[in-house]
Amino acid sequence: MMAVKQTIAFIDAADGLYTVLVKKLAEANYPLLFISNDGHKYQQLTDQIKSESPNADISITDCAEEGCWEADIIALFDNTTLEKKLLDRIRVVATQKVVIYISTINTTSPTLNKAKELQQMLPNSKLVQLFHNPVRLELLVAGASQEAIDLVSVIFENAGFTITEKVKSLRH
C-alpha cells in the first residue's frame, strides 16, 4: 500500500503561469480537483496532463463546496477574485484545512492584504502563502502555522520543487 496522498483542490487554476505547479503535483500522484464553472477549459488542461502522466488522478467540479469538502488542501491564486459568496460557501468545509494562496515571487499585487483578508474570511483554516518563481522550480513558503508550512513544503518537494525559504508569518 502506497502512502495516502492529500487531495488538492485548485480554485481557478487554468492560468498558464501556474500550469507547471499543477502538472508537477499530478506527476507526483497527488489527486487533484479543479473547481471551475468553465469545465471545458479544465478538461483541456486535464487531457494535456493525462497525455503526459497517464496515471494522474484529476477530477473537475463546478461546485466549490463539494470540491473543497473532498479536498485535504485548497489552493487559490492571486488572480482569483476573493468573492465573499465563494468564501462563505467553502468556510465550513475548509475548517482545519490548509489553504494555499499562490503568487509569483515578484508579484506586484497587494499579496499580504489579500492573504490577511482570506484568513479573516476563513478563520478556522490554516493559511499558507506560496511564492512561485516562474523561471525555476523554486518556492518560498510563508504562514502562521509551522505544521501547515511543513506540510506544504513536503508536498511541493515531493513534486520536484526546491523550497528556498520558509517564513513563519504572512509576508508581502
Added chain:
Amino acid sequence: MFELLQQKITEVVSISDEDFEFCKTLFQPKKLRKKRFILGEGDVCKYTIFLEKGLLRSFKVDEKGAEHVLQFSLEGWWCADLYSFFTGVPSNYNIEALEDCELLLITKPSWDILLERVPALERYFRILIQNNLIVTQRRLMGSFSETAEEKYNNLIQAFPDILQRVPQHMIASYIGISRETLSRIRGQMAIRKE
C-alpha cells in the same frame, strides 16, 4: 453536517451549545469517495475519524497479500488506529471507504485542545474508550470460544444491514473464516428457517 456528532455526544454527556460550537471549529470535514483510503499502512494515523455517512473498513495485508479485516465502521461510529494516533508510530493497517463517506477528522493536537477546554468531552471519550475496551475484550474472548456460526450471528445482530453493504469475502475475513465456510453457515441457517 455536525448533527449526528452532536446527537451521539449528547446521548452520553451534556454539552452546552457554546462548547459544541467550539468543538465544530476543530473538526475537519472530509468527503471520501468509495474505494479511497484515509489511512495507508506505514503512514502515521493523523486523525481520529467520526463517520457521519458511509462505511469504512480497517484491514491489514499479510506477507502473502491476504487481507484481514479488523473492523467495519458505520454512521455515528468513531474509527482510528489509536496506537498510531496516540504514539505517532506508523500504522500497521489501512482504512478504506467501502461506500462514499462523509467524515469529520480531528488531529491529536486538536483533540488535546478539545479535551482540555471542554471537560464534558473528556468524560465522553473516556466512556467511549471504556466501551470500546469491553467490546474488544469480548471479541477477543469470542475468537477463542465461539463457533463460526455464533460469530456470524453476533455480527448480524450487531450490524443488521451489513450483509447488504459489505461483500461476503470481507465478512468472512472479519469473522476469521473462509468464504466457503461462510457460505455453508448461511446455507444451513437458510434451511433451518424454512
